[in-house]
Structures are given as structure tokens and as C-alpha cells.
Amino acid sequence: MNSFVYIEPSEKGIDSLTRQIVSGIRKIPSALRGSIKGISIGKHLEGKDSELRGVFDELIRAEIPSGEEYNIEVISKILEDILRENGPALLFLGFTHQGMELGPAVGWHLGIPVVTNCVELNWTEGKTITIKRPIQGGKLILSMGVHIEHGAVISIQKGGWKDETEGETTEAPIKTTCLPWREGWAPDKTEVLRIIEESMEGEEDITKAEILVSVGRGLREPENLPSMKELTEKLGGMLSCSRPVVDLGWLPGTRQVGISGKTVAPVIYLALGISGQANHLVGMDASRVIIAVNKDPLAPIFNVAHYGVIDDILEFVPELLDQIKQQQAS
Amino acid sequence: MRVAVCCKGVPVDAMLESVQIVNGDIQYKNTDFYINEVDAYALEAAVALKAAYQAETIALTVGPLRTQEVLYIAIAKGIDRVIRIDGETSLPELIAGSLIPPLKELAPQLVLVGAQSEDWMGGEVGVYLAQALHMGMAFAVVEICELNETHVRIKKEIGGGRKAELRLTLPAVLCVQTGIAPLRYLSAMKRQKARNAPIKSAGQLDSEGITQMISGMMAYDIKEVSLPSKEGHAEMITGERMERAKKVLEIIGNVM
Numbered sequence: 001m002n003s004f005v006y007i008e009p010s011e012k013g014i015d016s017l018t019r020q021i022v023s024g025i026r027k028i029p030s031a032l033r034g035s036i037k038g039i040s041i042g043k044h045l046e047g048k049d050s051e052l053r054g055v056f057d058e059l060i061r062a063e064i065p066s067g068e069e070y071n072i073e074v075i076s077k078i079l080e081d082i083l084r085e086n087g088p089a090l091l092f093l094g095f096t097h098q099g100m101e102l103g104p105a106v107g108w109h110l111g112i113p114v115v116t117n118c119v120e121l122n123w124t125e126g127k128t129i130t131i132k133r134p135i136q137g138g139k140l141i142l143s144m145g146v147h148i149e150h151g152a153v154i155s156i157q158k159g160g161w162k163d164e165t166e167g168e169t170t171e172a173p174i175k176t177t178c179l180p181w182r183e184g185w186a187p188d189k190t191e192v193l194r195i196i197e198e199s200m201e202g203e204e205d206i207t208k209a210e211i212l213v214s215v216g217r218g219l220r221e222p223e224n225l226p227s228m229k230e231l232t233e234k235l236g237g238m239l240s241c242s243r244p245v246v247d248l249g250w251l252p253g254t255r256q257v258g259i260s261g262k263t264v265a266p267v268i269y270l271a272l273g274i275s276g277q278a279n280h281l282v283g284m285d286a287s288r289v290i291i292a293v294n295k296d297p298l299a300p301i302f303n304v305a306h307y308g309v310i311d312d313i314l315e316f317v318p319e320l321l322d323q324i325k326q327q328q329a330s
Numbered sequence: 331m332r333v334a335v336c337c338k339g340v341p342v343d344a345m346l347e348s349v350q351i352v353n354g355d356i357q358y359k360n361t362d363f364y365i366n367e368v369d370a371y372a373l374e375a376a377v378a379l380k381a382a383y384q385a386e387t388i389a390l391t392v393g394p395l396r397t398q399e400v401l402y403i404a405i406a407k408g409i410d411r412v413i414r415i416d417g418e419t420s421l422p423e424l425i426a427g428s429l430i431p432p433l434k435e436l437a438p439q440l441v442l443v444g445a446q447s448e449d450w451m452g453g454e455v456g457v458y459l460a461q462a463l464h465m466g467m468a469f470a471v472v473e474i475c476e477l478n479e480t481h482v483r484i485k486k487e488i489g490g491g492r493k494a495e496l497r498l499t500l501p502a503v504l505c506v507q508t509g510i511a512p513l514r515y516l517s518a519m520k521r522q523k524a525r526n527a528p529i530k531s532a533g534q535l536d537s538e539g540i541t542q543m544i545s546g547m548m549a550y551d552i553k554e555v556s557l558p559s560k561e562g563h564a565e566m567i568t569g570e571r572m573e574r575a576k577k578v579l580e581i582i583g584n585v586m
């Protein structure tokens with residue numbers, strides 16, 4: 001059995017999720033999982049061999065024409081070929097936008113099981129692994145037994161496993177196999193026209209904040225925003241939000257934290273009325289201290305928060321403001 | 331131009347007690363179903379295409395009779411026709427497998443699917459449909475910019491606040507995100523009126539047949555559903571509201 005890890009393009013070289021995935025795979029006995037081979041598509045890891053050493057046992061680098069790094073049709077065909085030619089194998093990906101699209105596509109064509117959104121994996125013997133994944137908005141956990149005789153595709157939720165690759169480096173060069181471009185990988189249905197960077201003109205950069213006051217669906221209506229803004233000002237922080245607040249047009253997308261928005265790591269993350277869907281948590285779970293206020297005691301945000309308050313934010317925030325005023329007055 | 335939109339009924343706030351594992355599948359008892367939120371956005375996007383391009387719109391769902399409300403919502407929002415495949419499953423392979431035959435028959439130019447369901451939280455169904463129907467695909471679509479007889483131009487999220495603009499050859503599957511179109515309020519009268527509309531049945535969910543057809547993909551067993559581990563759970567701040575507020579400010583003060 002071979003274990004492959006798809007390395008998503010990232011300005012940071014190897015991103016933290018990829019490192020988390022490799023750390024998790026390394027805990028599986030090597031006799032079962034085989035060597036860990038990274039798959040890099042395009043040029044994004046060129047000149048970054050020192051980063052790769054000690055993380056992967058081997059690297060497969062597939063050449064593609066410039067501009068196709070975000071063409072899922074192309075990447076999917078390449079991953080399928082690599083697994084077909086080196087199978088049976090496990091393909092690990094991040095549960096990201098790319099991973100959500102690639103994993104099921106590759107699994108369908110190869111006819112192997114696809115397990116998405118994995119948070120725990122246990123493989124100690126044989127050809128069956130036990131995987132845990134959230135269901136019902138993270139309020140319940142599903143355990144599955146996955147039979148991997150013919151391989152499997154497994155996508156991992158950020159934060160599911162801890163990054164333990166730091167400091168693991170070696171002087172030995174990483175064995176790299178280059179795959180030249182194949183005509184069969186050319187897209188026939190998808191053309192990537194352009195990549196659109198988010199405009200930050202006139203907007204605060206929430207990734208720079210030391211304190212983030214972040215609001216979610218518990219806000220209920222935009223008329224309740226002023227008290228959240230007042231609290232943000234009093235605490236000397238910046239205001240951010242979860243996806244529904246942007247979808248409803250109450251705050252701009254530049255303030256969104258999560259898989260579709262920004263990844264933040266402030267000193268204090270005060271989550272107000274945010275239930276804590278996985279897509280939000282991946283954007284803020286590295287915050288130093290997370291304080292969550294939610295009226296639902298089962299809200300998944302309490303599983304990642306350091307401190308929790310069960311309350312309606314529309315009643316708790318005015319109390320916070322009163323207490324701040326009293327402290328300032330004394 | 332024909333646009334199909336796939337919608338899912340998801341259980342309302344399902345607790346552990348309402349979950350049961352039946353024949354290797356997850357089912358929910360004693361709970362109501364409502365439309366998966368992102369599928370409601372897919373419906374709105376389909377209705378917008380109907381208005382802009384005179385598209386014929388058809389909504390499909392896989393679910394038991396109690397999920398039929400999803401299709402009434404579709405009709406009330408302006409979808410032309412609705413189809414239900416009868417049966418209960420949580421497994422994305424079986425949902426996709428059940429939708430493939432009616433979609434082949436309908437031969438739509440566009441299939442809209444919500445990117446992810448609130449209950450399974452995977453995002454597989456739209457991707458499986460695109461592969462099985464040999465269609466182009468885009469995931470996390472936030473805007474349908476242009477549609478003609480041969481192509482659709484869209485914008486999709488690629489993470490970190492960035493987007494990609496794509497042109498797809500038709501037919502194509504678009505897995506849409508929340509926010510792609512505003513959700514409109516439905517009056518009780520509109521909902522009630524929709525209940526008179528006919529709902530076409532596309533037969534029964536054939537779990538065994540689909541499992542045999544894609545046996546390699548179905549090589550897994552549902553073992554158990556449980557509550558998340560208490561490990562890592564927040565330290566809860568209790569007491570009167572005033573005391574809790576003081577404690578929160580004290581924690582912030584100590585850390586900063």
C-alpha cells in the first residue's frame with residue numbers, strides 16, 4: 001500500500017493542513033501505510049526542497065501548463081493516473097474547496113471508497129480502517145469501517161490532526177519523480193479564465209487584529225450590529241463574522257472568517273452567536289484564547305473554545321457593555 | 331434550456347436519540363425535515379435562470395414522503411415541475427445513484443446542487459453526478475455570470491477570500507454556495523397553494539442495485555453514531571449574567 005498526499009498550491013509552500021495530514025499518517029505503522037509520497041502539481045513547490053525534506057518520503061511533481069493550477073478537471077485526471085499506476089493506494093487530501101471537489105471525482109473514477117471530512121483515523125492491522133467524521137453540523141460523530149483492499153480517498157478536516165512535522169528535517173535530498181505533461185490530462189470541459197484576488201480597499205485587515213469580536217447567525221437581524229460594533233470598539237478589536245452574516249449582506253466578505261474567508265489567529269477570538277460549523281472553525285482554531293457565547297449548549301463551537309458562556313448574545317453583549325462602563329467609571 | 335435542481339430534506343436539529351442505523355444506513359425517527367439551506371439557494375438560482383433565460387426548471391429530491399415539503403417549497407418559489415425518488419438514505423453514493431436515471435432522462439443543460447448538506451457535511455453528491463453524467467463541474471459557485479446554448483461562465487470560491495472565473499462546456503453541474511441569490515420569503519398562502527401541485531414519482535430508491543453497481547465505492551460500513559468527545563470542550567463560565575460578563579472581561583484583561 002502507498003500513501004499519497006495531494007499538496008495544494010499555497011503561497012506558504014507546504015500549508016499547515018498538509019503538514020497535519022502527514023503527521024497523522026506517520027502515526028500509522030509504516031508496514032501498513034507504506035511510504036508517504038507528496039503529489040505536487042505545477043510549479044508552486046519549485047525551489048522549496050528544504051521544506052519538503054523530512055515531511056515526505058518521496059515527491060511526485062507533475063508538470064502542467066501555466067494557468068491550470070486551479071483547473072480541477074486537470075488535477076483530477078493527474079491524481080487518477082498516479083493512483084491507477086501506483087495502486088492500490090490511499091490518497092489523502094485536505095477537506096478544502098479543492099479537496100471537496102477532487103476527492104469524490106477521483107474516487108468515482110477509480111471505483112474506491114471516498115471518506116470526506118475525516119477528523120480521526122485508526123488503522124492498526126488488516127485492510128480495514130476506522131474513520132470518524134462529524135455529521136449534523138458537528139453535533140454528532142459518525143464512525144465508519146472503510147475497507148481499503150483497492151485503496152481509498154480520504155479528506156481530512158483542518159485541525160483534525162496536529163502538525164508534528166516541525167523540526168523534522170534531514171539533509172538527504174528528497175527522491176523526486178517528475179511526470180511530464182500528458183495530452184490526456186488536457187481539459188475538455190473547463191477553462192479557467194482568471195483568479196480574482198479579494199479587494200481590501202478601504203477595509204480593515206482582520207488577520208492583523210489582536211482581538212476579534214466575531215458575530216454569527218445569533219445576531220438575528222442587522223439592527224443588532226451597532227451594539228456588537230460598540231463592544232468591538234470598547235475592547236480595541238476588529239469586527240469579523242461567520243458566513244451567514246455575509247450571505248445576508250450585513251457585513252462585507254472581507255470580514256468573513258473560515259474556509260471561504262480569512263484564516264485568523266488573534267490573541268482573543270470572541271465568538272458571538274456562532275454555532276461553529278467546521279467551515280468556520282478551520283479559519284479561527286489557531287486563535288490563542290477562544291471565548292464563545294451561544295445559547296445552544298450543544299453548539300460545536302464549545303468543542304474548540306477555551307471558555308464558553310451559554311446565553312443569548314442579544315442579552316449578554318449589553319451586559320458586557322454595562323460592565324465595561326462600570327469598570328471605566330470606577 | 332432546461333435546468334434541474336437537486337434539493338435535500340434534512341432533519342430538524344437531530345439529537346442522538348433520533349438517529350438509527352438501518353441496513354448500514356443512517357435514518358432519523360421522530361423528527362421533521364426542512365430544506366437543506368444551501369439547496370434553498372440553489373432553488374433561488376434556478377428560478378433566477380428561469381427569469382433571465384426562460385429556462386424550464388425541475389426540482390428533484392430523494393427522500394421519504396415526509397420530505398415532500400421540500401418540493402412544495404420549490405413549487406412555491408417558482409420551479410416548474412418536481413420529482414421525488416422515494417426512500418430514505420444518508421449515504422451520498424446512494425443519493426447520487428438515485429438521481430442519475432431521472433437526470434439522464436431529463437437531459438438538462440445545467441444541474442444545480444447545494445455544495446454541502448447540513449446533515450452529512452460532505453459535499454459529494456454534485457461531484458458524483460458530474461462524473462456519472464460526464465458533465466463539466468464547478469464547486470462552491472457564487473455567481474452565474476453568463477449562460478448560452480453551449481457554455482456557462484461562473485465564479486467560484488477557491489478559499490482564502492479568492493475566487494476563480496471559469497467557463498464550462500454544457501451540460502454542467504454547478505455545486506452552489508449560500509448567498510448565490512437572495513432567499514425570498516414565502517407567504518403561507520403561496521406554500522398552501524403549492525400543495526395542490528402534482529409531484530411526479532420517479533420510483534423507489536434501489537439501495538441494493540446501486541450498491542452492486544458501485545460496489546468498490548460502497549466498501550464501507552456505518553458502525554456507530556455518538557456524541558463528540560468531551561475532550562477539548564470549553565471551560566463553561568456559569569453564574570448570574572453579570573458575574574459571567576465580569577469573568578469574560580477578566581479573562582480578556584488577563585490575556586491582553
